[in-house]
Amino acid sequence: MLIRVENLSKVYKNNNEEVYALKNINLEINSGEIFGIIGLSGAGKSTLIRCLNRLEEPTEGKIFIDDTEITNLNKKDLRNIRSEIGMIFQHFNLLSSKNVYENIAFPLELEGKNKKEINERVKTLLRYVDLEDKKLSYPSQLSGGQKQRVAIARALANNPKLLLSDEGTSALDPKTTKSILQLLNRIRKEFGLTIVLITHQMEVIKDICDRVAIIENGEIIELDTVEEVFANPKTKTASEFVSNLKTNIEEEIKYEKKPESKLVRLGFLGENSKKPIVSNMIKNFDIDVNILSGNINELMTTSIGNLTVELLGKDEEIDRAIQWLTKENIRLEVI
Amino acid sequence: MSELIVPALLETLYMVFFSTIFSLIIGLPLGILLVITEKGGIWEKSMLNQTLSGIINVLRSFPFIILMILLFPLSRLIVGSTIGTKATIVPLSIAAAPFVARIIESALKEVDRGVVEASLSMGATIPQIVFKVLIPESMPSLVMGITLTIINLIGYSAMAGAIGGGGLGDLAIRYGLYRFQTDIMIVSVTIIIVLVQGIQLIGNKIAVSINKK
Numbered sequence A: 001m002l003i004r005v006e007n008l009s010k011v012y013k014n015n016n017e018e019v020y021a022l023k024n025i026n027l028e029i030n031s032g033e034i035f036g037i038i039g040l041s042g043a044g045k046s047t048l049i050r051c052l053n054r055l056e057e058p059t060e061g062k063i064f065i066d067d068t069e070i071t072n073l074n075k076k077d078l079r080n081i082r083s084e085i086g087m088i089f090q091h092f093n094l095l096s097s098k099n100v101y102e103n104i105a106f107p108l109e110l111e112g113k114n115k116k117e118i119n120e121r122v123k124t125l126l127r128y129v130d131l132e133d134k135k136l137s138y139p140s141q142l143s144g145g146q147k148q149r150v151a152i153a154r155a156l157a158n159n160p161k162l163l164l165s166d167e168g169t170s171a172l173d174p175k176t177t178k179s180i181l182q183l184l185n186r187i188r189k190e191f192g193l194t195i196v197l198i199t200h201q202m203e204v205i206k207d208i209c210d211r212v213a214i215i216e217n218g219e220i221i222e223l224d225t226v227e228e229v230f231a232n233p234k235t236k237t238a239s240e241f242v243s244n245l246k247t248n249i250e251e252e253i254k255y256e257k258k259p260e261s262k263l264v265r266l267g268f269l270g271e272n273s274k275k276p277i278v279s280n281m282i283k284n285f286d287i288d289v290n291i292l293s294g295n296i297n298e299l300m301t302t303s304i305g306n307l308t309v310e311l312l313g314k315d316e317e318i319d320r321a322i323q324w325l326t327k328e329n330i331r332l333e334v335i
Numbered sequence B: 001m002s003e004l005i006v007p008a009l010l011e012t013l014y015m016v017f018f019s020t021i022f023s024l025i026i027g028l029p030l031g032i033l034l035v036i037t038e039k040g041g042i043w044e045k046s047m048l049n050q051t052l053s054g055i056i057n058v059l060r061s062f063p064f065i066i067l068m069i070l071l072f073p074l075s076r077l078i079v080g081s082t083i084g085t086k087a088t089i090v091p092l093s094i095a096a097a098p099f100v101a102r103i104i105e106s107a108l109k110e111v112d113r114g115v116v117e118a119s120l121s122m123g124a125t126i127p128q129i130v131f132k133v134l135i136p137e138s139m140p141s142l143v144m145g146i147t148l149t150i151i152n153l154i155g156y157s158a159m160a161g162a163i164g165g166g167g168l169g170d171l172a173i174r175y176g177l178y179r180f181q182t183d184i185m186i187v188s189v190t191i192i193i194v195l196v197q198g199i200q201l202i203g204n205k206i207a208v209s210i211n212k213k
């Protein structure tokens, strides 16, 4: 285990008014995983991630990273550990007076590395994020995606074991977002880095996270593997995040309830999505199946299919089919 | 006429040059302190910040001539005299220092908060943030601020001439006002105007050329 958060609370005092940004957060993040934290605006995501490197001082609670108690460190030790934690931001936060090369070199320079060492490391990083031809450009001359690649290279400069991303893709268009996420995933794979990222976009969680915590009003209301949250969202907020992703075709279907028919929504997870469930159902039972809508969400490790179908036939035959589906481990919901 | 103008011009340049340097030496650290000690700053010290800010405001409210007279004793202490070009540098520097502090403060405050945070997240120390982030990032604004300081000091130094400071202002008053030699006054004033315009022009050029935003 890499990160352990115990009873973390954060209270902001604004002219005698107390705002509880975080309430009693408990969390464990494993080494090498990409852990997502999602929530609506003001939920406390930034506060939480910023507590991890104490850019924000927790009001209460403890944070351990690899058995070092972060919440307990003096200024000097804190600075040392900070240089081992990379961080990227929504607005990139590059130094506008320095060019790409100098920006990536900056954390190394802070560490007092010599010129030769810096030069070698920066060159490797430039190649890694594919920005060798931009090394003399200034941030104002780069696109958003290029700026974030510079920021990622900068965050990796000191070989961190942990990377924090505070809405690292929120200022980017969908295509650039994908490419940045791919880069993060590659980094995780190649360097065995742990990544904690916060976002308000379920797309991001879906694309690269292993596990996700959903945070609302400063509390974690749901925490599980991404597959589980997609397949079985337990809270209303979770289902809203998940359903925002699904194509909202269901609402568009003007379904008139016919006699001798049932409308069901089927959810397939992993292996199940590869089996010929629908055709087996038609062969085994005396019913007709009318497909109304369907989609597939590709997660990091698996895929989740959703199918809305109309089952036509005698009531008892439909019921038998439904029982069979349940036995086949198909998530099922009669609408 | 040039035997009058040239020495006066040199005196003015001498006064302005050294008072700019000294006011920067006093004002720059004060400006930096104002920024880092403010609420939410990287070295939050509310008491220090408010005290400093108070003193600067008081100093800035003094009319320059009065400040200069008040500082005569200090001039005597430092340069051993209260009149002449050298002596004038003392009150000029001290009068300009609080102004410089505010100018530096407002320039440094323009630096994006996020950039400072990113540096903190990399483990930067407070001096590293000041010298490697705040100052380089606000360089164009700092150059504009220093330009403004020099121009103000040219104005102040002309005023200082009135109470025995020497320089072009002194010349304009002694010959132009008291002896009705209007031509000398016109030439002195013209040179001051050219100086101001020239410095503004150079300042703008430098600021633009170093701005990477």
Ligand SMILES: Nc1ncnc2c1ncn2[C@@H]1O[C@H](COP(=O)(O)OP(=O)(O)OP(=O)(O)O)[C@@H](O)[C@H]1O
Residues within 6 Å of the ligand: A012, A013, A014, A019, A020, A021, A039, A040, A041, A042, A043, A044, A045, A046, A047, A048, A200
């Ligand atoms: N410096 C501060 N002073 C007072 N209140 C604050 C401060 N920073 C955050 N808050 C409050 O704490 C709560 C959580 O804020 P936070 O920035 O963590 O939210 P978030 O989930 O990151 O939102 P967003 O998606 O908009 O960035 C909010 O109610 C916010 O108003």
Ligand SMILES: [Mg+2]
Residues within 6 Å of the ligand: A045, A046, A047, A167
């Ligand atoms: Mg936020």
